Amino acid sequence: MIHSLFLINSSGDIFLEKHWKSVVSRSVCDYFFEAQERATEAENVPPVIPTPHHYLLSVYRHKIFFVAVIQTEVPPLFVIEFLHRVVDTFQDYFGVCSEPVIKDNVVVVYEVLEEMLDNGFPLATESNILKELIKPPTILRTVVNTITGRPGGDKEFLKTDWVTPRGSGAVSPLLLERVFSCVYERSTNVGDQLPTGQLSVVPWRRTGVKYTNNEAYFDVIEEIDAIIDKSGSTITAEIQGVIDACVKLTGMPDLTLSFMNPRLLDDVSFHPCVRFKRWESERILSFIPPDGNFRLLSYHVSAQNLVAIPVYVKHSISFRDSSALGRFEITVGPKQTMGKTIEGVLVSSQMPKGVLNMSLTPSQGTHTFDPVTKMLSWDVGKINPQKLPSLKGTMSLQAGAPKPDENPTVNLQFKIQQLAISGLKVNRLDMYGEKYKPFKGIKYMTKAGKFQVRT
Numbered sequence: 001m002i003h004s005l006f007l008i009n010s011s012g013d014i015f016l017e018k019h020w021k022s023v024v025s026r027s028v029c030d031y032f033f034e035a036q037e038r039a040t041e042a043e044n045v046p047p048v049i050p051t052p053h054h055y056l057l058s059v060y061r062h063k064i065f066f067v068a069v070i071q072t073e074v075p076p077l078f079v080i081e082f083l084h085r086v087v088d089t090f091q092d093y094f095g096v097c098s099e100p101v102i103k104d105n106v107v108v109v110y111e112v113l114e115e116m117l118d119n120g121f122p123l124a125t126e127s128n129i130l131k132e133l134i135k136p137p138t139i140l141r142t143v144v145n146t147i148t149g150r151p152g153g154d155k156e157f158l159k160t161d162w163v164t165p166r167g168s169g170a171v172s173p174l175l176l177e178r179v180f181s182c183v184y185e186r187s188t189n190v191g192d193q194l195p196t197g198q199l200s201v202v203p204w205r206r207t208g209v210k211y212t213n214n215e216a217y218f219d220v221i222e223e224i225d226a227i228i229d230k231s232g233s234t235i236t237a238e239i240q241g242v243i244d245a246c247v248k249l250t251g252m253p254d255l256t257l258s259f260m261n262p263r264l265l266d267d268v269s270f271h272p273c274v275r276f277k278r279w280e281s282e283r284i285l286s287f288i289p290p291d292g293n294f295r296l297l298s299y300h301v302s303a304q305n306l307v308a309i310p311v312y313v314k315h316s317i318s319f320r321d322s323s324a325l326g327r328f329e330i331t332v333g334p335k336q337t338m339g340k341t342i343e344g345v346l347v348s349s350q351m352p353k354g355v356l357n358m359s360l361t362p363s364q365g366t367h368t369f370d371p372v373t374k375m376l377s378w379d380v381g382k383i384n385p386q387k388l389p390s391l392k393g394t395m396s397l398q399a400g401a402p403k404p405d406e407n408p409t410v411n412l413q414f415k416i417q418q419l420a421i422s423g424l425k426v427n428r429l430d431m432y433g434e435k436y437k438p439f440k441g442i443k444y445m446t447k448a449g450k451f452q453v454r455t
Helices: 026-038 076-094 099-104 106-116 127-133 139-148 155-163 173-187 276-282
Strands: 002-009 014-019 048-050 055-061 064-070 215-228 234-248 254-259 266-270 285-287 292-301 311-319 325-334 342-350 355-362 366-370 375-381 390-397 409-417 426-432 439-454
Touching (some): 002 026, 002 076, 026 048, 064 076, 076 127, 106 127, 215 426, 276 285, 325 342, 426 439
Antiparallel strands (some): 215 234, 254 426, 266 292, 311 325
16 A cells, blocks of 8 residues: 655655655655656646656645655555545644644654554544544643654653753752653653544544534535636536535434535535435435534536636737737626625736736725736725726837737636535534534535636
8 A cells, every 4th residue: 555655845845754664765756856847837747657666646735745655556546535634634633734834743743644554554534533542732742742852752851951940959859850740741642542433333433522512513615617718608617515514512413414406416525424325315414423623525516507607807908019018907797696795806817928017007906916927916805896896007018029929818716605606505404313402504605716717
């Protein structure tokens, strides 16, 4: 299965490596670096790279490449899914998954990776089970791990070099011994006993869970990817959706989640807790949830007649052969938003090399243009339907340079609260197996994925 894992930043530096079955030399990553150089963008690096003696499988998230090394053929999606689970676990443990955070918590990172794989095969991949095996970092554990370089620390090192002022004699040695015995005992990251969930028929949920406030929240988040041509017609459009859950319920609740229009969901991927046969027969999600945060399912909507385009862009961008000036004007407006506000709008465009500078005036928000990278960025903010935001002005062009072959494309980012653009709607959530009445909540959000308008 998985022999080694390398974490590589966007600069091409290996800043962490972990080996399970055998130590694989870092030189195996040279094949990955060659593929990285050939790719125009980080996302375009092939996820599977064959080498003479290994296969390299990678995912790119949070500006980090997670590269797994295997020696025999295995289902590639199996390894890729595990790498995504590693990233999600780091994010759950540390709040964010980034190079500085991983370096700051390197002790916990190694311990978590050791539990997630056993001799190269996935073992414990559920976050709430892992947190019982390896305790999440606290201020005390982080300080001790940073100073000593290993969990638990070293009492003698701590006493002599960290806290006790050399030669002061102001603190009682007996008191120091008691304090650091407490620190030593409590600073270790490894749990005292094996989680009960590892031994049950519901391995994703720990037993004996108790909460004062019993709550279950579900977030329906949809990303719309679209390409719009210069006339405003849709060339391609699809929706990638997920339902994220935060369940804090006492005991062993059994939940069912039903939808008003479940037939919208296509190409669905479930959390292991979902009873698949019930979904196949009734289109109802029936499951015993993990404790805490987890992704219940992800889905895909590709039928273009079901994908509504929530924004439109009016544009007028012109270059003249004999002039050193060009005209630039774009306006952004709402479209099929069910009365919801479009916010967090960010417009960006890679201008042609012949554009030296731009003199633009926005009706709202702020804009920047980098003469070196030729990148135009306009932070719009919220769209007011009564007064549509616009950006207009002139472009300074290189004298004597030929007219650009094509106009630049416009990329949009935005989000719409309390709207699922596919029309998906949760009907009801029911709980069985427990007698209390939980608090339940559903939130919807639509945001732009790769949303491109051609001009």
